[in-house]
Amino acid sequence: MAVTSESAALPAVSVIVVNYRGADDTITCLRAVRDELDYPADRLELICVDNSPGDDEAARIRQELPQVTVLDPGSNLGFAEGCNLGSRSASGQVLAFLNNDARPARDWVRAAVAVLRAEPTVGAVASKVLDWEGELVDFVDGGLTWFGMGYKRHAGEPDDGGHDAPRDVLFGTGSALFVRAELFAALGGFDERFFMFYEDVDLGWRLNLRGWRVRYEPRSLTFHRHHASMAEVSSARENFLLERNALAALYKNVSDETLAKVLPAAMALAIRRATARGDVDARQLEMARRPEGPDFDDDVPISRDALAGMLAIDQFVELLPQLKEAREVEQAARVRTDADLVPLMRKAMEPAYPLPRYLAAHEVLVEAFGLDEVFGRPRRIAVLTGDSVAERMAGPAIRAWHMAEVLSAEHDVRLVSVNAHVNPPESAFPVVAAKPRELGAHVDWADVVIVQGHVLEMVPALKHADSTKIVVCDVYDPMHLELLEQGRDTDDERRAADLRGVTKVLNTQLRRGDFFLCASERQRHFWLGHLASLGRLTPGLYDTDPTVRSLLEVVPFGLSSVAPRRTGPAIKGAQPGIDADDKVVLWAGGVYSWFDPLTLLHAVSQVAQRHHDIRLFFLGMKHPNPDVPEMGMADRTRHLSSRLGLTGKHVFFNETWVPYAQRQNYLLDADCGVTSHFEHVETTFAFRTRVLDYLWSGLPVVTTDGDSFADLVLQEGLGVVVPAEDPEALAAALEKVLYDAEFAASCRERIEVVRERFTWESVLAPLTEFCRDPRPAADRLSAASPLTRTQTPDRVEAVRRDVALLREYLDAGGPIEVAKRAGGRLRRLAGDRLRKR
Structure with missing residues (x-):
């Protein structure tokens, strides 16, 4: 039969019907499948397994329906083994199991196939099943008791339209069920030990445990004479x-x-x-019930x-x-x-x-x-970081801390650091210090593992593609771009080797992760390019979610939902040289190589000539993690400030790092927050985490253009954005936010509105949602493969294609090009044969 263009785009479906002494029903069912379905006939295969030994039912079905493949095993295999036998003879990419006493509606196959094509994470489609008259519910949802008994919810109730929305279910009924053929084979089909009953429950259970979804689709409708095949079976x-x-x-x-x-x-x-x-x-054998006289072992009817x-x-x-x-x-x-x-x-x-x-x-x-x-056990989530978790924390540790804090409201969460410096503040969740070799126990305990930085490298078993653990990778820090700047002071060979190593670490995460978190839409575009180059953006993943947000979501740095409250003195009147009435410009983060505090110093020097009360305060010169060395930019900043005569008069350095729980005192003493950086690729994809503290405390922001935070400041009117390395523009911006009271007030009003979007509870919403129903990424599901495959051309078409290619190669490069292409084709064919062996 010729294959139509529509047929070529649709998977072949093998409909499997098991007959047990019900030839009349079976013939009626198979005729309906053959004649009444809205699905290309050339993409339908009908298979009947006859479980009626000693009868002539197989012969009768063959005679009535010669186009049906009838299998006669010679004994009653039961429903489970009968279906498995049928599946082994099937050629379709989709298996459709249908009871012999069922009647499919016109869209039964097409509606189910549409779900399988649109949602590659769906392994099976459960049809809606009504009674023969279409009035009462047979199957619309499945339930399971703690003692393993599955049951049909709402069975026997009127079909009142309340079950017409698709939803995920634990299992579908074997009386009308679609399963991807390759997946069914990978699971070993139905468990044949069951003979009948609960083989469909068990299959759905196993599918879900392996990360596949079973989807109830009401448009895939059948009608069922309930238990018509069970009339001879006793209760x-x-x-x-x-x-x-x-x-x-x-x-x-x-x-x-x-x-x-x-x-x-x-x-x-x-x-x-x-x-x-x-x-x-049940008490008849108790001693208190022993009769007078001899205790005879009389039989008791049961x-x-x-x-x-x-x-x-x-x-x-x-x-x-x-x-x-x-x-x-x-x-x-x-x-x-x-x-x-x-x-x-x-x-x-x-x-x-x-x-x-x-x-x-x-x-x-x-x-x-x-x-x-x-059955009420909370999900277990391990947040693994390599950063120091203590009173003084840098960005990665702060981020990991708040992930654990937000998730602990619903789940059992532990924060695990492999850093040697772990002395955390009081928390509602456990914070654990672990050596790399000890991480395996925490991973084994967890249902979901969230990793940062290099931590995944420390758990080799978790890195492998065959690991079944759900892994969330927090890639908010593009470490390789950061290293391009950070490594400028090292020799070229070491710098290149370090970059290769960090890139390899990131690529391992990108290949392994089930869900990724980045800090901005700019970063998201960057990481999408990485994922595409590694082959993660497959058709199956795209079809599941064309936005790809189920794989990669924006989770920026956040801020506390509780307004900052002063707990002690900090800058004004507390730091020598800074009075209560001075105007304080706060640099809230560290001084790293990718920042540009030098232009800021020149700008402050210019403003100081007109306003003697300006004070620039660097909040932390020494990184809170002792393992992170001081970068050359910090030393250059100190030297330039001294040379300009600013140190101790207009510029002040906190040479340590402010404890995280005390930072609000410094923020509340400031009049504006500043960040300045150079124009380079690291800036383009960076998200300045500490700058969010400016929003938390209501500080107008002065920032260099070029990163996603600058976009936010400009679009929302939160301060002033200036060009990179322009001290005059930066000086003018500082004057505007410090000495233009009306402008500063308008910035504070806008900040009050915007900061609600950046509370930790808000920004972590994608992670919270994922952890409520964690699943492997669509391209990491076992037994996942294309539902339809390219049709092999017939001999005539193959010759036409080869002639067309020959002309193309001759036009492109003559005989030499033809020889090169032919050699490549021969090598591919040889490789295919070797792989098949």
């Missing part, structure tokens, strides 16, 4: 399968920590469910419904060696925690069975084993 046999399979799914999929508490309680509850269901006198629970536990034990191997696979592959999946469980603590003795036992077990704590 006791059904209960046996439900009980056994629930324990198996629970054992395979929960973490070690959860399993230790939940499995004993689940098995105990299964027994109580059995005795309550069978109305068994219903099969009660026996089902006991036999289920017995067979669960029988399966444990196999399940243990399966558990090891699932636990090694998981990238999400039990806590991550609790919202998808909907009501994990729901008892599920309305039997009085059972409900009493449920309450006792939940309390005795602390199960509310298990």
Whole structure:
């Protein structure tokens, strides 16, 4: 059959139907798939697995529907193994599982495929399922109890339009479910040990644990004769399968920590469910109930419904060696925690069975084993920094501190520093000093790891692409650009080697991370270029989120939401040479090589000739991290100030570093804040973190043009922006903000509005949102691959292409170009053959 242009853009879908003594229903179902769907016929494959040994149903289906591939295994494999057998014979990129007693709506396939194409992180699509008349709900959402029993939420309720919004679910019903074929194979398909019941719950559970999403899509609609294929199965046999399979799914999929508490309680509850269901006198063997006279071992009748629970536990034990191997696979592959999946469980603590003795036992077990704590455990987040965390902190440590502070409101957070100087202020979260070799334990503890700087290099296992831990990389500091300036004083060979090393460190982060934080839109464009060059901007990632903000978001430096309050004297009247009425210009950060305090000194010298009360105060000359050496610019600044006769008269240096909790006293004593820098690439992508303190304390800002902060000052009217290395312009700007009271007041009014946008709670919102539902980046999901592939051209088309290429190469370079291209093609073919071996 010819492939249309529309068909070429759509994946082939293999619809798999399992038949068990229901040929009439199966034929009706397959005819509907063949004749009534709005999907290209050449992209549909129909497969029927006949589980009816000894009947002629397979022959009848072949006769009625010759275009259907009918598989006859010769025995009843059960639903799970039957579906797996069908999947192994399927050629489609998408597998569609459909019950034989179901009827698909016209858009059933097209709507599901649209979701898979638009959202590459969706591994499976759960269809909306109604009863045969389309009036009552069969499946619109899945729930899971803490003891492993899945159930259909809202089943039997009228379809009132309240379930017509797509949403993520833990699992879809196997009666109408779409799964990416390659992914289904990678997971080993349905667990065949289940035979039937909960194989769909288990599959969805495993998909979610591996970071894939299961998406409920109401436009993908089917109608179902509920349990038409189960008419011959007794309730006791059904209960046996439900009980056994629930324990198996629970054992395979929960973490070690959860399993230790939940499995004993689940098995105990299964027994109580059995005795309550069978109305068994559970006290009949107590000694107080012993009859007078001989204690004969008379048989006691027990219903099969009660026996089902006991036999289920017995067979669960029988399966444990196999399940243990399966558990090891699932636990090694998981990238999400039990806590991550609790919202998808909907009501994990729901008892599920309305039997009085059972409900009493449920309450006792939940309390005795602390199960509310298990399923309410907060997510664990480790923030790893290489900076000194103490009373005196630099930008990276301040940023890491506030990340931990904001996230600790919802999660269990610990801040870990590998710096030797850790003496933190009091905090609501633990701050831990660790040697690099000790980081592994913190990483193992955490569900999400946030890294800065070089820290990722210290945890080799975390760097590898096959690591399943969720990693957030804070790349607000473009270290390689910074090093171009910082390394000017070193020799050329060392400088080049250092730059290569730092670039390699950053590239490792960019290849590994699941989510990235940068400080500005300018930086975001810069890092997008990096990610693109490393191949991270894949079609799958782009299709999931064309903005790519799910991978890279702007999280600028922040400021406290609490207004600064003076706690002691600082500059005015406290520093010798600075009086209470002087005009104080504050330089709030360190003095580094990429800054330009020299032009500022010349500007202050000019202003001082007209205004004798101007004072410039450098807040910190020595970096708070003792491991960071003083840069040459600091010494040059001291010398120029002395040469201009400013030191001790108009310019003052704090030779240490102000404690973070005391900085507000210095800010509140200032009249304006200043930052000046050179014009170079580091400036273009920098975000001057300490400058935000100016906004916090309401200080008008004077800044050099060229960075993102200058853009903000100019656009919002927060002060004056001047050209780089222009002392006259800088002097005029200082005079304006210091001595033009009306202008300064207008700046303060605008600052009061703008600073609300920069509170730590506001700027960290993208990180907070990610940590509420952390997942691997779309391009890091296991078994991810293109849904559709380029069609191999037929022989005639291939010859046409080769002739066209031959003409192109002759026109471009003659026979020499043809020979070169042919040689390259032969090498590629040889390489492909070697890889296949």
